[in-house]
Amino acid sequence: MTDFPKHVEFHEEGPREGFQIEPRSYPIEQRARLIDMLAASGLRRIQVGSFVSPKTVPPMADTESLFEIVPRRAGVRYTALWLNEKGFEKARGVPGLDLEPNLMLYASDAFSRANNNRSMIEMRDQQAAWLDRYSRYGLTVAKVYVMTAFGCNLQGDVPLSAVTDLFRWVIALFRDRGLPLPALVLADTVGRGNPEEVKRRIGAVRNLAPEARIGLHLHDTRGLGSANVYAALQMGIDLFDSSVAGLGGCPFAGHANAAAAGNICTEDMAYLCRELGVETGIDLAALVEAARYAEAIIGRPLNGRVMHTRV
Amino acid sequence: MTDFPKHVEFHEEGPREGFQIEPRSYPIEQRARLIDMLAASGLRRIQVGSFVSPKTVPPMADTESLFEIVPRRAGVRYTALWLNEKGFEKARGVPGLDLEPNLMLYASDAFSRANNNRSMIEMRDQQAAWLDRYSRYGLTVAKVYVMTAFGCNLQGDVPLSAVTDLFRWVIALFRDRGLPLPALVLADTVGRGNPEEVKRRIGAVRNLAPEARIGLHLHDTRGLGSANVYAALQMGIDLFDSSVAGLGGCPFAGHANAAAAGNICTEDMAYLCRELGVETGIDLAALVEAARYAEAIIGRPLNGRVMHTRV
Numbered sequence: 001m002t003d004f005p006k007h008v009e010f011h012e013e014g015p016r017e018g019f020q021i022e023p024r025s026y027p028i029e030q031r032a033r034l035i036d037m038l039a040a041s042g043l044r045r046i047q048v049g050s051f052v053s054p055k056t057v058p059p060m061a062d063t064e065s066l067f068e069i070v071p072r073r074a075g076v077r078y079t080a081l082w083l084n085e086k087g088f089e090k091a092r093g094v095p096g097l098d099l100e101p102n103l104m105l106y107a108s109d110a111f112s113r114a115n116n117n118r119s120m121i122e123m124r125d126q127q128a129a130w131l132d133r134y135s136r137y138g139l140t141v142a143k144v145y146v147m148t149a150f151g152c153n154l155q156g157d158v159p160l161s162a163v164t165d166l167f168r169w170v171i172a173l174f175r176d177r178g179l180p181l182p183a184l185v186l187a188d189t190v191g192r193g194n195p196e197e198v199k200r201r202i203g204a205v206r207n208l209a210p211e212a213r214i215g216l217h218l219h220d221t222r223g224l225g226s227a228n229v230y231a232a233l234q235m236g237i238d239l240f241d242s243s244v245a246g247l248g249g250c251p252f253a254g255h256a257n258a259a260a261a262g263n264i265c266t267e268d269m270a271y272l273c274r275e276l277g278v279e280t281g282i283d284l285a286a287l288v289e290a291a292r293y294a295e296a297i298i299g300r301p302l303n304g305r306v307m308h309t310r311v
Numbered sequence: 312m313t314d315f316p317k318h319v320e321f322h323e324e325g326p327r328e329g330f331q332i333e334p335r336s337y338p339i340e341q342r343a344r345l346i347d348m349l350a351a352s353g354l355r356r357i358q359v360g361s362f363v364s365p366k367t368v369p370p371m372a373d374t375e376s377l378f379e380i381v382p383r384r385a386g387v388r389y390t391a392l393w394l395n396e397k398g399f400e401k402a403r404g405v406p407g408l409d410l411e412p413n414l415m416l417y418a419s420d421a422f423s424r425a426n427n428n429r430s431m432i433e434m435r436d437q438q439a440a441w442l443d444r445y446s447r448y449g450l451t452v453a454k455v456y457v458m459t460a461f462g463c464n465l466q467g468d469v470p471l472s473a474v475t476d477l478f479r480w481v482i483a484l485f486r487d488r489g490l491p492l493p494a495l496v497l498a499d500t501v502g503r504g505n506p507e508e509v510k511r512r513i514g515a516v517r518n519l520a521p522e523a524r525i526g527l528h529l530h531d532t533r534g535l536g537s538a539n540v541y542a543a544l545q546m547g548i549d550l551f552d553s554s555v556a557g558l559g560g561c562p563f564a565g566h567a568n569a570a571a572a573g574n575i576c577t578e579d580m581a582y583l584c585r586e587l588g589v590e591t592g593i594d595l596a597a598l599v600e601a602a603r604y605a606e607a608i609i610g611r612p613l614n615g616r617v618m619h620t621r622v
Contacts, residue, residue: 153621220616222616223580224582272534306534309502
């Protein structure tokens with residue numbers, strides 16, 4: 001009847017996405033407890049924080065200390081984000097951190113230049129160098145992101161060909177090196193996707209390499225989050241990034257700054273899966289407890305819906 | 312390729328749904344201005360308020376005064392809700408009010424008894440009497456609602472047969488009287504629907520009377536609002552109730568009280584339609600302005616997403 005996957009995996013980004021955008025820092029004890037509640041709910045991959053410039057992103061300056069106190073649970077991967085060599089070197093030295101490097105490419109040249117001071121093509125070359133560096137360290141790149149895969153707040157529309165060109169290049173990059181294909185992740189960085197475009201772009205990427213796993217990184221910026229996830233599930237997609245309680249949005253931000261706000265909400269999408277009969281391995285009641293705890297930490301109503309009602 | 316309708320109609324309920332749940336009343340001048348902004352944006356049917364007990368719902372006590380100051384625009388229907396004879400008599404006496412009576416049935420006996428002190432069957436008989444009363448006044452019943460059509464917060468699951476039995480009865484009721492069939496509205500009163508069930512129940516109701524128009528009244532209680540609308544659009548549905556800015560939800564309400572919170576958001580769903588190439592007759596930028604004005608009236612961040620970013 002449908003092409004729904006049997007099992008869907010959520011990669012939890014709330015602890016990073018949620019707290020990095022806040023104007024202040026929150027106690028690491030509370031963030032550690034939240035992370036442990038997320039792990040206890042059945043999430044198997046949790047992004048704890050990032051190793052980025054403490055000047056640019058002050059709330060992430062204590063990520064190393066956070067790793068020291070996060071309890072470890074068997075079967076859970078505790079990951080982090082870095083964007084340059086300095087960050088990678090820091091992350092390599094952190095005990096208990098699961099090094100899972102990703103590559104990041106941009107389908108919008110304007111966005112790439114604004115965020116990285118590099119053109120799309122320069123980013124591509126840089127990421128190829130990163131792949132070889134990771135290989136030298138014996139690290140596998142499991143996910144390759146194409147950011148702004150559904151549009152860009154700077155250049156507007158992003159043609160499908162910009163996305164498929166990049167993934168075609170990625171596939172060749174890995175095949176040339178005899179490496180297994182990573183998951184190909186379409187990232188709707190600024191929340192411009194709609195469900196029909198989600199289906200169309202998934203279909204186009206799948207045509208490039210039917211054996212590759214495809215993932216989605218979605219934002220609920222314009223209220224289409226659950227429609228986009230549902231469309232992706234109809235295409236058999238089984239890998240999503242998401243944030244507990246929808247962490248990452250900020251209702252008080254100016255309209256322009258909020259352009260990238262609001263990751264899809266883990267527990268709401270886990271609820272969607274449950275209702276559709278798709279397994280997630282998540283204990284929904286426990287995850288809702290974690291979402292409510294996140295709200296208590298932040299101290300204002302968060303975007304999640306299920307958390308504000310009964311499961 | 313798809314069965315999307317060419318044109319979708321949104322029946323705006325924000326001015327009633329949004330303000331009736333608030334613990335205080337808001338100035339009628341502001342509410343009148345909001346209603347006029349909604350009409351100016353292209354919405355063609357706006358529920359201004361309700362004629363219900365001022366003791367039970369104090370913020371609606373001034374609905375009559377509100378009608379006095381709402382400017383009238385050509386082509387726009389300014390409607391109201393009533394639940395008993397006293398309310399209907401009041402509404403009949405209000406100049407400028409477009410009398411559009413609906414019938415309301417309940418697929419959950421528990422919900423019907425809790426909200427109306429009547430069983431499902433008693434409600435049915437009562438609504439049949441209402442239909443005849445409306446006919447005597449020369450009024451056409453354009454919509455018949457089956458509430459709790461996707462589940463109930465009191466009895467839990469609501470079988471599909473409870474919904475189809477009621478609509479079968481409705482169809483016979485209208486046909487027996489030689490009346491044209493009304494729009495058959497599936498109301499997800501407590502936000503328990505999921506997109507597959509939306510499709511299944513629409514399909515089942517359509518089978519009863521393929522010539523009848525089907526509408527949906529959806530709540531975003533559990534974050535599946537846009538997924539459910541997308542599923543309905545895939546089934547060709549072209550009639551939705553909705554609320555500007557998602558008015559009707561209350562993030563500060565207790566978890567139990569919030570069970571019915573959050574109508575689907577008019578401008579977010581109008582954005583979805585625009586992205587899918589479905590016409591709505593709505594000027595999205597103007598509607599977003601109205602949503603932001605609603606937020607300014609209420610004085611806290613509302614649920615709408617598009618209003619917090621760029622269209």
